[in-house]
Amino acid sequence: MSKEKLAVLRAKGYDFDIQNLFERAWGMYRIQPLLNASFTMLIISANLLAALYLKDYAFLYSLFLAPHLFSGFYFVANKFSQGQQVVYPDFFKGLSFYIPIFSVWLIGQMITALGFVALVIPGVYFLVAYNFAVLMVIFGGFDFWTALEESRKLITVRWGKFAVLVIILIVINILGALLFLFGLIVTLPISYYVTYILFEDLTEDVFAEEGSGQSSYSSGS
Template structure:
């Protein structure tokens, strides 16, 4: 993943290598364009990166048009214009591993560092996403708000994990930034998983795990619901059993909270949510 400074002086990204190649082909970047590899602090000319040398040489030989800043509709915000196919290919090419114990350990360290804010945000998000326990209407409310509320919580947790400024109100950002995709992602993935369980349990379990990162991808990568579902499925399938194990362990961790007079579920549920997002970040986050 890379960041780039456009001709307009604005910073764009992080974007995958394929997006940079597209900008080179369009004449929006050249050998002098300043880029930064994700996880690095130094900016350097694009021409110094060997992986783009052939494309830059072809662009120079062909007399590429003057460089202009990338279109605001493409990358005015971080993670905008992500190509899900390219991102899936990039992740699968470098591969990944999920260390369940390490995800929980890091989650606990983060939880301890800002206990009350994280606990409060997760408890409120869980209660609202679950329909607030309202009889009869609760299930309908959950269908509408469950996706946006969960997406907002995931964004809040990602900000904390990435050491970005985060505040309690961030848990509601799903309603203002991606309400329809999050709602549809929540409903469609849940409905199709339910159908899979109804007709044959194994396909339902597979789909439930395969689509586990759908809402996080929608809110983080600015994707529509179906591309997010497909991206999650393709990437998760590579190490499906590892992520199935993660789901089981986090589910067991949450269940343990019920044994502590039910109140403990808020603590263990918060810890599980943070660990879940650490796994997401390990897989889909920017890599050096």
């Protein structure tokens, strides 16, 4: 049923305000700034440790753990959106969706990489189009391939504007990294909150009556 509603949404079309997304994401960050900062520092530290001391195996961290840690921001954003109290363990809830998140991340990265190797342009297309894939798995309840496809088809409706948003997110995180990595403490969570807020804005009605998605996850957390 959700797939049919997503098809209706695509046919109807949609738009979004990038400035408004960032304002609301900043508002989310300010609800629990210490928790946001401490979890982000944990992720940065884990990345640095893997790069410095596990050079030959750093890719294993990037593949088997990093996606689930980053996904924690989506679970926290969901609770912020529902007005629920956030505690530090909420950031680790990506681990409870281990196989689905691992699958969608791995296959999505492989397809994107193949796109870059082939003609570059397909890689850029998939890089943008798969931005909702993990969210489709977590809150849409889809398997990894359906999540990738539904993300791709939904974002393709406004791919150009999504590309602008992705570029902005990349730039602010580069700037954050240039500030001795400390800027990432703010820019990294905000990037994930921006993506979540946009996803929720577009799909809230689609998943509201499905027994899955944002509403069901929130009630069970």
